[in-house]
Amino acid sequence: MRWWSSLVATGREGLRLQRAFAAPSVIARAILAALLAAILGLLLNDPVAGAMASVGAVISGIGTIISSQRHRVVNALGMAAALSAMAVLGALVNGRTWLYLPVLAVVAFAAGLWWTLGRAPGLRGYLSVLGLIIMADLAPGVHAGLVMAGWVATGTGLMVVVQLLPPYRPRYAAQRHALAALYQSLAKTSVTADSAALGPSAPFTAARQALDLLPQFSRPAAAAMFGLLGEAELIRRALETVRLTTPEAAAAGNQEALAAAAQVLDDISRTVASGREHRTPERVWTLLEAWAAASPVRAPRDLAARLRPAERLARRSTEDRLGDVLEPHCEVPGLYAGTPGVARAARRIRAQLRPQSPIFRHAVRLVVGVVVAEVIGRSIGGWDGLGISAHGYWVTRSTILVLFPGYGHTIARGWGRAIGTVLGGLLAWVLSLPHWPPTGLVAASVVLAAAVFVFQRTGQLMLNLCLTCWIVFVIHHGGGLPGPTAWARSADTVVGAALAVLLFLVWPTWSTRRLPGLLAEWLRVQDRLLPELLTGYADVGATDPAAVDELRARSRQVREHLETAVKESRAEPAQRHSPWSTTQLEQISTQVSMVAGCVTLLHEHLPRTPRDTVPELTELADPMHEHLSALARAAAGAEPVAPGALRSVFDSFTARSGLPAELSYGSDRAATSHAVALSAATVDAVEALTTTIAARHRRHSGGLKPRKAAAHFDAGPPAGMASRQVV
Structure with missing residues (x-):
């Protein structure tokens, strides 16, 4: 019964639709890059160039939209470099199966270890591997593959360029977002009834990691941000002390005062997030000061004293010059110290190189999965003339995008990806029935790419429906393939998803x-x-x-x-x-x-x-x-x-x-x-x-x-x- 209930629960999760969308400006930039890539192919009268540039733009766009603590330009540059390099490598090993499979194994192992750095970097690693298997599997030869890889790089470059367009966010936007979430968490903790436990530590970890990503030369200018992190830790301690040590007789007064503290923290959060000052009404401060003065213990005074510096730092964070604004007593963790990001990442990855590590097991499982998937994909043949024989890309692609480090995500993605792909293949087959003029192909490919970006965060079902429809439509029309091959793509995806689930169940990593x-x-x-x-x-x-x-x-x-x-x-x-x-x-x-x-x-x-x-x-x-x-x-x-x-x-x-x-x-x-x-x-x-x-x-x-x-x-x-x- 436990297996059945688990399958039902994960199946529901895989098919669940969420109302989660990226910011409109982020989606608009990604759509613009896809549009420019499609127009480039139209102007050159080269369907392959348009298709590969679109592939580069859309895959790098997906990686850029994924939540991250870095600036969007940095994300786009990282995706462009990784995807382009993998595409070139794939072209170089094209037609050399004896060389391609070992290279694929090494790259997959590295992508599996990359999960050490978090979910978003892990997904970007997966997306980069797609460049390798696309060029190694679908290109007609080494020379043609290098040309196609060049167009993929062009598409990724377009995605980088559009990130430079307005509207612009405040300086240190990723760090602001993390700190704003931290202060919002403190505001919720302030009015929570549970007095025994600390608030969640995840917002603190996210804020520390976001600030750790800043290079040493830019940290003095971001001193207010580091100061806000230090004050947040002191405020959390003061809140917990208030809950533990204030007399029970003052509980009613505490509630009102803690609600006022929550309002101050919420205003700090909004100020930091927007870069524009949100003032707390003076009556709120008056209430907090009266509460602190009347308390027989030190804790309320400490809390009120901690909120003032945090508010001043939040105001300072809205100014053009953020540095040299810290008071001597303010804790500034990591302002001038800290291990460089590359060395820190290398150290964390090295720590996972042991058989007992879940990430190491995941990386090994991923190597087995992609190699077996490639062999199965090439062995399947053409599905009785509907598919392309001697190509394993679609099975391998599905396996790598389903096989996650944890059971719940793997099974849920297996359900969602398989069903979404079948529906997307059906839609792609319908779209392949009419004759498309060149301008119609451009318009249709851009609309489908836009759907991918819009529904990227809503769940596996909608994402894969849109993604499968788009990629089948673009590659098939760019390569002049017949419409019924959409069914073969769906069948390959189901095989790959089933293989990923089976591999996890054979060699699981149970939390x-x-x-x-x-x-x-x-x-x-x-x-x-x-x-x-x-x-x-x-x-x-x-x-x-x-x-x-x-x-x-x-x-x-x-x-x-x-x-x-x-x-x-x-x-x-x-x-x-x-x-x-x-x-x-x-x-x-x-x-x-x-x-x-x-x-x-x-x-x-x-x-x-x-x-x-x-x-x-x-x-x-x-x-x-x-x-x-x-x-x-x-x-x-x-x-x-x-x-x-x-x-x-x-x-x-x-x-x-x-x-x-x-x-x-x-x-x-x-x-x-x-x-x-x-x-x-x-x-x-x-x-x-x-x-x-x-x-x-x-x-x-x-x-x-x-x-x-x-x-x-x-x-x-x-x-x-x-x-x-x-x-």
């Missing part, structure tokens, strides 16, 4: 099976990070800032991988291999976020003066280390950790140490009670995660035997824990 390892890895990072932070309350500057920052960055990366794997596992039929149910996985994802929020707050409130120190908290470092170490082993399949053990240790610790068990406001022990409250919240968050992880053993108690662990808490605190308590 479900990666979950225990990812969770254990994240817990091992906390095993080092939390004791370090607790020890930091012994004295001012007791922690190593560089070590803590490195651990927090690693924690964030692993948490994002874990959250992605949880999302992908929902569509997989391998739930029987999961130690936790779908509901429990959702709980784990939420509880991991809760612990991460507590870690952030502990780091944010490390003592800044001797009065803020709480040296007693260092006694919790060893119990926390032992608990998290055992919990990491339990997540990986070892003996379970008994829920409640860590909380029992903490209660005993607070009772014996004389530390305040509740928050006290306005007293000389406010800092101490605040630190204890943060520690208590951290212990509760870890205990909640412990309870859910322990459920894996109850779920599998009927048959699976957990691996033996080195330590566990079945009968209470482990040996040595009690001896470390404050007496």
